[in-house]
Amino acid sequence: MTQNTWNVESVAAELMACEAERRDRVRFTDEWPELDVDTGYQIQDLNLEKRLARGEKLIGVKLGLTSKAKQERMGVYAPFVAWLTDAMVLPLGEPVPQDKLIHPRIEPEIVFVMKDRLEGPGVTCESAMAAVDTVSAGAEIIDSRYKDFKFRAGDVIADNASSGAFAVGEKVVNAADIDVVAEAVRVEVDGELVHTATGADVQGHPGEALALAANDLARRGLAIEAGWIVLTGGMSDAVFAPAGSEVACRFSTLGDVVIHGGPVEG
Ligand code: 0L1
Ligand code: MG
16 A cells, blocks of 8 residues: 555454565655644544454553653654553463464563552543552563564554553552562663663653543543553563573562563474
8 A cells, every 4th residue: 555545444453464464564654744743643543443343352552652761772762652452451371372472572661450440631640540440560571563573653652652562560560569660671682681670660640641541541532441551661672582492570668570482383
């Protein structure tokens, strides 16, 4: 397809096809510069409808690019929101689903489970945190439908913020009982330390990321529902997760989430 032929429906269909066929492509914005943030969300929402129509359940939201490390790596300097469905859950102990993903990368996340519905606008870090039930460690396995993870804001929002899979650690802590700003993580690849970060790296406070999600969803007349999972965004840059690798996200109080890349074929 060439310039001027793209629209919300055709980009949505192409992204779903790329995902199903494990095929990456060049970003759309080179051919369709009008693909801006709002258009990206229209595409994201259209593909959510398709996911739900094929039986997936909406279980929460994820934030993208809430840390400087992620923004600088991706060259996109504004955070955004995307959808989580039950098909994206990676049970602990299961390897990276290499057969479903194109070029998976893993990043550590602070994960909230919501106690109350949270509806913007006007949500603050404080009111956001008051609506959180529990906190856990998480690891998101991102996967972009764009070659080399090269995209602009409209592209990545349309692509559901590079959603792939995510794992949540075993330990569950009441939100009132943890300092999420001070919570630290060490990311090790095959036993070697590659990144460190804290909750402060996520918008200064992961609650700010949650507030941002609620306020952003409000622009589309949507809210964060009680019981939903919220991935507050990669705390550090992501690391590649090929077959044969082991990525460990070791949190200071929330425990470890260790993800294996799976067996090397042949
Ligand atoms: O591919 C990406 O890095 C965009 C999604 C960002 C996810 C995150 O920051 O948690
Ligand atoms: Mg993430």
